[in-house]
Amino acid sequence: MRRLFTLTAVALSVAMTASCSLFGSDATDGKVVLVTHDSFEYDQAVFDKFKADTGITVEVRKSGDAGALTNQLVLTKASPLGDVAFGVDNTFASRALNEGVFAEYRSPEADKGPQRYAVDDTGRLTAVDFGDVCVNVDPAALAAANVPAPTSLEDLADPKYKDLLVVEDPATSSPGLAFLLATVSQYGQKDFQGYWARLKANGVKVVSGWEEAYTQEFSGSSGKGKRPLVVSYASSPSAELDDKGKPRTAALLDTCFKQVEYAGVLTGAKNTEGARKVLDLLLSADFQSKVPDKMYVYPTREGVQLPAAWAAAPPAENAATLPAPDIAANRERWIEQWRAAVRG
Numbered sequence: 001m002r003r004l005f006t007l008t009a010v011a012l013s014v015a016m017t018a019s020c021s022l023f024g025s026d027a028t029d030g031k032v033v034l035v036t037h038d039s040f041e042y043d044q045a046v047f048d049k050f051k052a053d054t055g056i057t058v059e060v061r062k063s064g065d066a067g068a069l070t071n072q073l074v075l076t077k078a079s080p081l082g083d084v085a086f087g088v089d090n091t092f093a094s095r096a097l098n099e100g101v102f103a104e105y106r107s108p109e110a111d112k113g114p115q116r117y118a119v120d121d122t123g124r125l126t127a128v129d130f131g132d133v134c135v136n137v138d139p140a141a142l143a144a145a146n147v148p149a150p151t152s153l154e155d156l157a158d159p160k161y162k163d164l165l166v167v168e169d170p171a172t173s174s175p176g177l178a179f180l181l182a183t184v185s186q187y188g189q190k191d192f193q194g195y196w197a198r199l200k201a202n203g204v205k206v207v208s209g210w211e212e213a214y215t216q217e218f219s220g221s222s223g224k225g226k227r228p229l230v231v232s233y234a235s236s237p238s239a240e241l242d243d244k245g246k247p248r249t250a251a252l253l254d255t256c257f258k259q260v261e262y263a264g265v266l267t268g269a270k271n272t273e274g275a276r277k278v279l280d281l282l283l284s285a286d287f288q289s290k291v292p293d294k295m296y297v298y299p300t301r302e303g304v305q306l307p308a309a310w311a312a313a314p315p316a317e318n319a320a321t322l323p324a325p326d327i328a329a330n331r332e333r334w335i336e337q338w339r340a341a342v343r344g
Contacts, residue, residue, distance in 0.1 A: 166206075182320045
């Protein structure tokens with residue numbers, strides 16, 4: 001019996017050592033690949049501290065706008081691009097969930113504020129940030145052209161704003177899709193196509209994503225483009241301050257749609273344990289405190305102090321929303337109808 005016990009103990013020891021080696025390499029030695037959109041920005045010092053604490057190196061791989069990211073995650077779900085993904089938003093979340101892109105994981109940090117924006121009760125996606133997608137204006141450029149600032153969606157179709165607005169393609173951009181949903185909410189399923197036909201006749205420019213629209217086409221950003229009206233965020237003016245600390249741009253708060261961005265562990269991730277730790281990191285106080293300065297959206301964790309400049313760019317009090325089941329059931333049809341109105 002003693003020999004049997006000894007052999008059994010040795011076998012168990014070897015098995016446990018092998019098991020610890022396998023899982024230990026995931027948790028401490030392994031690299032975690034974080035797949036995200038082009039607008040993801042972070043504080044390297046936070047990731048460096050995370051590496052010092054866990055031994056995990058986070059490799060960030062960017063893949064287009066949020067819509068393009070979601071499409072990539074769906075197309076590669078059998079051989080995922082990484083271990084954890086950030087940037088799928090509430091306008092595209094149902095597609096990723098229906099395709100089984102994300103695995104269940106309930107972070108211990110998720111009940112500190114992110115739970116308020118849960119998509120469902122499966123825990124496959126956890127909210128990291130939120131913001132209001134709204135039309136932004138460059139008042140100085142409009143004043144130079146002797147044109148008053150618009151105040152509503154309907155104003156954008158007025159001939160006085162011809163060739164002044166740039167928007168993102170809703171098929172590839174989450175702000176673009178959020179703005180499309182704002183028009184669906186405003187005009188209804190029967191009439192939103194007609195509104196977009198009027199925007200087309202009024203010279204609206206469509207580009208693939210937020211980076212191009214805001215940093216290249218918008219006159220109020222550092223890119224100094226030609227168009228003084230752009231679809232961006234209610235918080236974007238806090239990044240465009242003059243010498244006195246006042247925003248040079250403004251958001252039209254009656255044109256907004258509420259957007260929430262999520263992260264989740266990818267199904268089939270090579271480093272599942274490491275991916276869970278990275279998701280915990282995205283919800284941590286250290287990371288969440290940097291979200292406003294880095295990505296100009298609001299952290300979902302409660303109690304995070306916002307930059308003082310954000311007081312000059314408040315969120316919309318009545319941003320439009322649509323029920324998640326309605327978005328899931330109609331998103332592709334609405335995009336096709338948008339294409340018919342704008343591209344057709």
